[in-house]
Amino acid sequence: MLLDVNRKLFARSDRVKGIDFHPTEPWLLTGLYNGTVNIYNHETGALVKTFEVAEVPVRCVRFIPRKNWFVAGSDDFQLRVFNYNTHEKVAAFEAHPDYIRCLTVHPSASIVLTGSDDMTIKAWDWDKQWRCIQTYEGHTHYIMNIAVNPKDSNTFASACLDRTVKMWSLGAPSANFTMEAHDKGVNYVEFYPGADKPYLVTASDDKTVKIWDYLSKSCVQTLESHTNNVLFAVFHPNLPLIVSGGEDGTVKLWNSGTYRLENTLSYALERAWCIAVRKNANEVAVGYDEGVVVVKLGRDEPTFSMDPSGKLIYTRTNEVLSGNIQTIADADITDGNRIPLAIKEIGTTEIFATSLSHSPNGRFVTVVGDGEYIVYTALAWRNKAFGNGSSFAWAGDSNTYAVLEGRTKVRVYKNFRERPGAPMKGAGSWSLEGLHGGTLLGGRGSGFVVFWDWETGEVVRRIDVDAKDIHWSGSGELVALCAEDSYYVLRFDRDAYNTKLDEGVDASDEGVEEAFEIVAEIPEQVKTAKWIGDCFIYTLASNRLNYFVGSESYTITPFDQPLYLLxxxxxxxxxxxxxxxxxxxxxxxxxxxxxxxxxxLRGDMDSAAEILPTIPKEQRNRVASFLEGRGLKELALEVTTDLDQKFDLSLQLDDLDAAVEIARQVPELEAEPKWKAIGDRALATWRFDLARESFEKAGDLSALMLLLLSIGDKDGLAKLAVSAEQKGQNNLAFASLLQLGNPAACVELLIKTERTPEAAMFARTYIPDKVPEAVSAWRSDLQGKNKGKIAAAIASPDENVELFEEGWKDSVHRLETAELQHPPLPINGE
Known part of the structure; x- marks a missing residue:
């Protein structure tokens, strides 16, 4: 089985005896021999949290995610429960009179099962204050592991050093049955996670792994390769693998279908003690004497293919399933909602699929994996052709395909027979990583892409680009080369290619340069993609759905999880x-x-006008945004149905009457910024009456004052002063009154707003008749602030020189502060 194995986390620590993945957070829980429990972020490698749980070894740990807890069993006989968010110790009690060797959390009930060196298993219910609700007896040695049956959560199995595996029911104290499993102690037992096989896998000190049918109680297979005690063995939930490890320091990957040893992993961390498998990803964590390792096996992406009619085929391990999207009623579909799709199993495949691909007409489906390929009929799922090959590509006619054997050998088949004649030229001299079908046969290598003509085998063009995928449009004119961080759209010109060949150009190595011209380079990371005519639809690593047309890309929608384009x-x-x-x-x-x-984009506006009426109304705003981006604002204004967009376009086109109509249709609170925008634009176009109306409706008194001053509207300025005072915009009211030449009203406003020092100074300069009134108000103001002596000094400065100076300084300070807050306006042009 050709699986990539990528190490994601490598962390050294004390001996790791227990390990568990959190189901939703990127966390890995480890229980250490030194009594510590660590939580790592397995995506970043960071140590997130540390708990000093005990002074003796912690042998088993498990998350209880529905309660935000983890539970740990240790050699001081204690079972401890912690809240991993608050670090609070939730519970701690003596669960057994000997070492707690293993534990498991029931998937649905509020129960933790613990196994101990006291040869018993106990069930603890946290909803009943951690009361022991059952004790299970029958083993005659240390209990090493407990596993709940995924097909029947009322039953569980236990592995023991007495060489047996026992099956139990939650409510019964004695075992349902016992299997003499190994010649030596059994260290681990785990159930097969699928629904199709009643299997168990066991690991033993006799250095073997065994697969059992627990209904017939018979051994299905014995796996032998380890050179020391095997401490764990599990079925992988997503891949057809059994993963085992032990005291020889290795982790072995076995094919769960053929039971063949596929791979052996060694990370030089001494003995491997424990394992955890992340159910919603292909990640496995292993605890060693000297630390912990997390590896990713294969890829997370599903293996699927959909033909042009909407028939979807995908694999789940070796099962092949099918659904027909064409049958979905359009009325029931809402953007972004999950669609209920009837799924049926149509067969199985002998190899573990790493890729699926329909033929262009949808009649055949090719499965590639494990260095082999099989072509099936899509309807009956019958084997049509097979052979060795690491990559497969269909031509455009569904009768021709190519297969890559190894890295250098390309075979071409027509009507399911290898085509005689010259092979693809130069293929043997290049190390290829994959083939891609379409108008031309594409070969992808490290740092280059080469295109061959299907019929002649000639090199059409070799392009130096490090692509990871190649997609041809249905018309055969456009091709997208998807690199790591961007993609390139090229146009294939067959006429130019043929012309150069007719002129005698040697195309043996690099091909013909004129065969392709670049249309666009888009700096986006494509994950999955399809051509629909000349429209390139694709998903991004940043969880967005985009499409490319012409020379630009547009976003259809973002989404909150990775999605793959069908x-x-x-x-x-x-x-x-x-x-x-x-x-x-x-x-x-x-x-x-x-x-x-x-x-x-072609400039064919007549055709565009004919197509426009067929576009659904809900898509018109997207059309308007596209037209606006192309500078066709008049047309965008005609198309759009969105009032905000229509308003913005009206302003850009100086169609202020249309903008006014829109502003009158929206609610008052939403209308204010629109009226302000209309007023600013009306000033720019010399429409003073509209600007005045707009500023009044927007409540923008500052702009209105400047306008009124500019046009010399004395009555309007007087009304503005009243409005400004009513709204508490006193500086604006003061400036308006001053410009009207009404200093008496200015003094009254200053007194009314408790700016009496300024009122006195202003009156002394501009209107002496108002000085007594202003000084009286000033004195009253100071008396109200318990400054009666200062007020008296202001009234009789000659008799109270020192007090007058003190009062004067206080007033000047207040005046300066006021000026900082409210700078003085120029008077009469000064």
Missing amino acids: GYIPAHNRVYLADKDLSVYSYALSLSLVEYQTAV
Whole structure:
């Protein structure tokens, strides 16, 4: 089985005896021989939390995510429970009179099962204050491991050093049955997670791993390769693998279908003690004498293919399942909602699929994996052809395909027979990583892509780009080369290629340069993609659905989880996607919208005008945004149905009457910024009456004052002063009154707003008749602040010189502070 093995976390620590993945957080829980419990972020490698649990070894740990807890069993006989968010110790009690060797958390009930060196298993219910609700007796040695049956959560199995595996029911103290499993002690037992096989896997000190049918109580297979005690063995939940490890320091990967040893991993951390498998990803964590390692096996992406009619085929381990998206009623579909899809099993495949691909006409499906390929009929799922090959590519006619054997040998088949004649030229001299079908056969290597003509085998063009995928459009004119951080769209010109060949150009090595011209380079990381006509639809690593048309890309929607593109159904006008569990989602994308955009980009406005009426109304705003981006604002204004967009376009086009109509239709609170924008634009276009109306409705008194001063409207300025005072905009009211030449009203305003020192100074300068009134108000103000002596000094400065100076300084300070807050306005041009 050709699986990539990538190490994600490597952390040295004291001996790791227990380990567990959190189901939703990126956390790994480890219990150490020194009594510590650590939580790592297995994505970043950081140590997130540390708990000093005991002074003796912690042999087993498990998350209880529904309670935000973890539970730990240790050699001081104590079972301890901690809240991993608050670090609070929730419970601690003596669970057994000997070492607690293993524990497991029931998947649905509020029960923790513990196994001990006292040869018993106990069930503890946290909803009943951690009371022991059952004790299970029958083993005659240390209990090493407990596993709950995923097919029947009322039963569980236990592994013991007495060489047996026992099956129990939660409510009964004695075992349902016992299997004499190994010649020496049994260290581990685990159930097969699928529904199709009643299997157990066991690991033993006799250096073997065994697979059992627990219904017939018979041994199905014995796996022999370890050179020392085997301490764990588990079925992988997503891959057809059994993972085992032990005191020889190795972790072995076995094919759970053929029971063949596929790989042996060694990280030089001494003995391997424990294992955890992350159920929603292909990640495995192993605890060693000297630390912990997390590895990712294969890839998380699902293996699927959808033909043009909407028939979806995907694999789950060796099962092949099918669903038909064409049958989904469009009325029931909402953007972003999961679509209920009827799924049926149509067969199995002999190899573990790493890729699936429909033929262009949808009649055949190719499965590639384990260095082999098999071509099946899509309907009956019958084997049509098979052979050795690490990569497979269909030509455009569904009768021709190519297979890559090893890295250098490319075989071409027609009507399921190898085609005689010259092979693809130069293929033997290049190390290829994969083949890609389409108008031309594409070969992808490290740092280059080469295109061959299907019929002649000639090199059409070799391009130096480090691509990871190649996608041809249905028309055969456009091709997308997807690199790590960007993608390139090229146009294939067959006429130019043929012309150069007719001129005698030697195309043996690099091909013909004129065969391709670059259309666009888009700096986006493509994950999955499809061409719909000349529209390139794709998903991004940043969880967005985009499409490319012409020379630009546009976003259809973001989403909050990784989704993979299945395809497009023109009859539904929808794009269909799936998550890694093949739950299906969809988003609307009108094909007429894409055709319209293509026509506009071609400059064919007559065709665009014919297509426009066919575009659904809910897509019109997207059309308007596209037109606005192309500078066609008049057309965008005609198309859009969004009032905000229509308003913005009206302002940009100086169609202020249309903008006014829109502002009058929206609620008052939303209208204020629109009226302000209209007023600013009206000033720029010399429409003073409209500007005045707009500023009044927007309540923008500052702009209105400047306008009124500019046009010399004395009555308007007087009304403005009243309005400003009513709204508490006193500086504006003061400036308006001053410009009107009404200093008496200015003094009264200053007195009314408790700025009496300024009132006195202003009156002394501009209107002496108001000085007594202003000084009287000033004196009253000071008396109200318990400064009666200072007030008296102001009234009789000659008799109280020192007090007058003190009062004067206080007033000047207040005046300076006021000036800092309210700078003085120029008077009469000064």
